[in-house]
Amino acid sequence: MSSHASTVDPKKAELWDTHHHSHDVISTRTLGYFLYLLSDGMLFATLFAAYGVLSYQHSYFGGPTPAEFVKPWYTFAQTIALFLSVLAYGFGMNALKHKNKSGLINGMLAAFVLGVVFLVLDIHDMSHLYSMGITLASSGGMSAFMVLTQVHATHIFFGLIWILVMIAQVMTKGFTEETVGRLLTLRMFWHLQAVIWVFVYIFVYLWGYIS
Amino acid sequence: MSHGAADPTMHPEVQLSTSKGYFLGFAISAFLMLVATFLVTSHSVPPFGLLMVISVCAGIAVIAQIYFLLHIDISEHNIWNTVALVLFIPLFLITIGLTWWMFSQLYLRTMDMSVMSSAMQPAVHASATPGMAAMPGMNAHSDSGN
Numbered sequence: 001m002s003s004h005a006s007t008v009d010p011k012k013a014e015l016w017d018t019h020h021h022s023h024d025v026i027s028t029r030t031l032g033y034f035l036y037l038l039s040d041g042m043l044f045a046t047l048f049a050a051y052g053v054l055s056y057q058h059s060y061f062g063g064p065t066p067a068e069f070v071k072p073w074y075t076f077a078q079t080i081a082l083f084l085s086v087l088a089y090g091f092g093m094n095a096l097k098h099k100n101k102s103g104l105i106n107g108m109l110a111a112f113v114l115g116v117v118f119l120v121l122d123i124h125d126m127s128h129l130y131s132m133g134i135t136l137a138s139s140g141g142m143s144a145f146m147v148l149t150q151v152h153a154t155h156i157f158f159g160l161i162w163i164l165v166m167i168a169q170v171m172t173k174g175f176t177e178e179t180v181g182r183l184l185t186l187r188m189f190w191h192l193q194a195v196i197w198v199f200v201y202i203f204v205y206l207w208g209y210i211s
Numbered sequence: 212m213s214h215g216a217a218d219p220t221m222h223p224e225v226q227l228s229t230s231k232g233y234f235l236g237f238a239i240s241a242f243l244m245l246v247a248t249f250l251v252t253s254h255s256v257p258p259f260g261l262l263m264v265i266s267v268c269a270g271i272a273v274i275a276q277i278y279f280l281l282h283i284d285i286s287e288h289n290i291w292n293t294v295a296l297v298l299f300i301p302l303f304l305i306t307i308g309l310t311w312w313m314f315s316q317l318y319l320r321t322m323d324m325s326v327m328s329s330a331m332q333p334a335v336h337a338s339a340t341p342g343m344a345a346m347p348g349m350n351a352h353s354d355s356g357n
Contacts, residue, residue: 026222027288034292038299045306052307053314058322076248083241086280090233097228099220180219191280194240195273201244202269206251210258 026181033185037192040155044196047151051144051204055211059141064134066145066208075205078121079197082156085114086194089163093187099175104183105167111190112163115156122153145204152200155193162186223288236279240272 057065092107126146129135136146166186169179219225247265250256256264277283283293 024222026219026224030224031291031295035295038295041299041303042306045303049307049310052311056318058318072248072252076244079244080241083237083244087233087237090228090236090280091230093225094228094230094233096220097225175218175220177219180222180225184222184224188281191276194280195276198240198244198269198272198276202247202265206247206265207262210251210261 025177026184029181030184030188034188037188040192041196043151044148044199047144047148048199048203051148054140054144055208056141059139059144061139061141063139063142064132065141065211066205067211069129069132069134070205070209072206072209074121074125075201078118078125079201081114081118081121082194082197085111085118086191088114089187089190093183096175096180096183101170101174104170108163108167108170112160112167115160115163119153119156119160122149122156126150145208148204149200152193152196155196159186159190159193162189224282227282227288232279232282236276239275239279243268243272243275 053059055066088107088110090107092104092111095101095103095107134142136143163186166179166183169182173179247268250261250264277296281292282289283296285293
């Protein structure tokens with residue numbers, strides 16, 4: 001490595017730097033996970049685009065439109081449940097900053113319960129639509145509406161499982177590099193769901209209600 | 212940059228949490244959603260103005276959440292998250308905007324909206340499935356060919 005390139009003996013040359021460097025494992029993982037979440041955002045971009053082109057009058061095939069079944073204050077209650085869940089997780093992460101394990105677990109439990117409230121309200125809303133005869137197959141517009149809102153609800157469902165897994169890992173393993181890194185990626189995931197929900201609530205539920 | 216090896220809770224991404232920041236992110240976005248919901252249900256603003264107002268509410272709420280919850284800023288530690296997000300936003304907007312524009316132009320040039328919406332109302336419950344509804348049209352086409 002120190003000598004000139006033309007005098008390097010190919011049999012002895014060291015191609016890779018095999019020495020151990022302590023680098024920031026947590027930051028490397030959180031940046032990678034953030035890039036993954038942005039590609040998840042592109043998934044939502046395609047679903048928003050599909051809803052955009054399938055929310056014309058003719059898209060509903062003469063059937064029900066969101067203006068007929070969206071209840072703004074009901075969905076506002078869902079919004080507040082999700083925002084409070086995100087806030088509770090944030091307070092839990094603030095407890096992690098002070099190495100307060102019980103504070104962290106209480107925050108995550110509160111985030112879990114509020115996330116369940118959000119999901120139960122969503123499932124109740126969907127079963128109400130189903131009882132009115134409105135399904136995924138009613139029209140192209142209803143397909144786009146339901147797929148978009150239920151893909152977001154699916155994210156919440158998997159986030160809730162992840163919260164339970166992390167509560168168990170914090171209780172058994174404590175604050176290791178792995179668990180703290182996962183708590184940080186879960187914070188990103190959970191908080192991004194609130195960002196996406198703002199778009200879903202404003203541009204699908206409320207705009208659907210007024211158009 | 213070898214911090215966090217001994218005590219991961221001292222990692223800067225853990226230490227940048229503040230209860231005040233999380234509460235501000237919650238309060239600002241919840242207040243804006245309340246305003247949007249109230250305006251929509253009160254029917255006091257005409258539809259186009261209402262769309263503009265709730266879009267602004269969504270924009271400010273998202274910016275507040277991205278700043279206070281996702282900690283996207285120009286600090287040394289978060290700059291690459293910020294760069295990735297800034298490069299992501301045009302992709303997000305172009306995907307939605309161009310798709311919507313293409314289909315709105317298609318509808319404008321291929322469909323008569325007034326005929327579509329009025330002709331569709333009685334036909335819905337009469338026809339069985341979209342596939343079945345397409346069959347007579349195909350037959351008619353082959354008949355005219357013969």
